[in-house]
Each structure stands twice: as structure tokens, then as C-alpha cells.
Amino acid sequence: MENKLRLEIVTPYGQILSEDVDEVTSAGTDGEFGVLPGHVPFITTLKTGVLIYKKGSEMGYVFISSGYAEVSSDRVIILADSAEKAEDIDVERALAARRRAEERLKEVEKIDFARATAAIERATIRIQLAGKRVVK
């Protein structure tokens, strides 16, 4: 289809999304980037964050936990460690995960600092995003 982007989000747990969209914005490790149809092909690593796509007047939000993106003129392929659409986020689980990670941070001597902070970051973004719904 002319002037459309094929957005595919794949995780080790299966394909999360495969849709024709108009615009994709995502968080790369070197900063946020936006993709419109006809974009120069590029490959980038992603950090934990939110991917936003626009399809007509609809906006979709997807939680992405580190991975990478392969962009070409008519498709965006996201390979993420884990990903969830905003409406599929389990807030209870994210809250529990954040509590656990915060507990771990308190036990200063035996924590893996990077892992705990990464867990907190993931949970926080999930919680923030969970409130958002697809805007029509």
C-alpha cells in the first residue's frame, strides 16, 4: 500500500503487533526517533520505553523493553525482549514488580544495582502507560 508503514513487533513470546500504520515514534538508545513512510533504511537499538504509532486518527501505544528496530522505507520491524500493547498491560503485576525491585535496592550488599533499577524503570513505564487507551 502506498504511503503506509508495516509495523511489526516481535518478541520471544510471539508477535505482538502486525499492522499498517502512518507513523511510528519510538525511543532509540541515542534518542527518540520518528518514522514516516519512505524513511531511509536504518537499524538502531532501543531502550525501554514507549512506542507510539498513528493509524489514521487512531493512536496506539506499545510498551517496549529493550531491543532493536529495523526500519526500511515501507516497514518497521521491532525486536524486543518483551512488549505489550497499552491495553494489555497488567498493572497489578507491574506494581508488584516495582515493589520487589525497590525491596532489592534496600538490601545494599547483595543487589545487582543495574538489574534492580532496570526493573523499576520497566515497571514505572508500564504503569504510566497502562492508563492510556487507544485514542479514536
Place this chain on the structure above:
Amino acid sequence: MPGLKEIRKRITSVKSTKQITKAMKMVAAAKFRKAQSRMFELRAYADKMQSVLSSLAGSVDTGHPLLEVRPRKNVEIVALTSDRGLCGAFNTNVMKAATRLIKDLQNDGIEVGASAIGKKGADLFRRRGFNLRRSWTGLSGRISYVNAQEIAKDIIENYIGETFDEVMLVYNEFRSALVQKVTTVRLLPLSPVSAEETEPNEMRAEFLYEPSQQAIFDRLLPKNLEIQIFRALLESQASEEAARMTAMENATKAADDMISSLTLQYNKARQASITKELMDIVGGVEALKQ
């Protein structure tokens, strides 16, 4: 010949065993379908990852430490087994292959260390007096990508710290619901990634890389190992449930055979006792007549 009552008791007990094995078979079948679909779901991810890696391989420096081949002085064997039993020769096969591999390597004068994934493997190694470096247990049934990441992280750290120079994984590869094959793969050093041949150089040059080709390549390599481990975990899971299905199917059949032979025995005994009673009565009547 055992009495009627004993035979009846045995029939009831075999019947209830049969019900259990039948139920276990159905549970295994359901779990198997789930494990199989997870395996297929991963395939899409693994394939895409592979294609990006090979498209990068041609244009980057491939001197990454995980690709570096060192002389084999110390080899680590990782045996992937299940946490639960009752799945036929599933675990025994893996352990046999692992033990053989360990012996072969030791005969060549190579130091061997061992790790186990799954409770059965850990127990068996311990019983044979083998020192385990690490063991991961309790994964069965709820394998997640995080498990694979943990295992990969541990292996990578020890590999780079030169605790060992090579890592081999022994596991049950999934062929079909009826066939599981014990396979040994080398996890580290990673087999060199071959550059994609179909794609000409000019095509690749068009890609922009952020941060850089090298950085992306270096980040993808450990991820590749994670995926390999995750795939092995899922395949082993599917194989385990398939093996359990077959084992329970056989057990149910054996119970059926046993029930029919016991029933035959029971009827014979019953017939015999009736005949004996009749003879007693007839004997008694004859005695009275006289």
C-alpha cells in the same frame, strides 16, 4: 492361586492406577500443545534476529570475545533435563549422552565442569559424585525469557573470565510428538555468523546505524546466545511433555493388559470355587442318601 478377594483388590488398584496415567497423559497432551506453540512463536523472532546478524556480519569486525576460539583446556557441559519424572527415558538419555561426553573429553586430557538445568539432571549428577558448578531448577512449566537471560549471563561471564573455554549443551531436541533426539550443541564460542550472500554490498551500505554497526553487532551476539538457550529450553519442554505423553500412553495400555489378565484369573478362580462348592454339596447329598 491367590484368593478371590486378593485378585479383586489388585484389579481395583490397577484400575485406579490406569485412571491416573490416563489423566496424566491428557494433562501432558495439553501442556505439550502449549509448549509447541511457544516454540513456533519464538521462531519468528529468531529468524529475524539471524537475518539482521548476517546482514551485519559482512561489514563489522568480528573479533568479539564471544566468537574467539581458545584452545580447549576446560570445557563446560550443560545438561538440560526436566524437573519432574514419569517421562520415560527422557532424562536418562540426556544424562547418558552427557556422561559419555564428559568421559570422552576427560580421556583427551581436558578438564570438564558441569552444570545442570532441571532437577533431575542436578540429582543425577550429584548421585554420581560429580561436582556441579551451577544448577538451575524449578523452571519446568513456566519457562520465561528471563530464565534464558540469567543462564546466558552466567555462562558469558564465566566464559569471558576464562573459567572455561567452551560450553556444550546437551538436550532433547524436538523432532515430532513421537521423536525426541538427544543433541549436543556448542553454545560458546558462538559459531561464526556468515554474511548473507544473497544481499549485495550496495544494499547493506544504504542502512544507517545508530549508535554504530559495531555496537549493534556486539549487542546482538549475547542476545543470540540467549535466544539459542531459550529455544533449547522450549524445545526440551515440548519434548518432555511429548515423552511423558508416550510414557503414560504405554502405562495405560499396560494397565489395560494387566486388568484383562487379572479378570481372566479372577473368573477362573471364581469358576473353580463354584465347582468346588457344587462338588461339596453333591458329595454331602450322596453321603446323606446312604
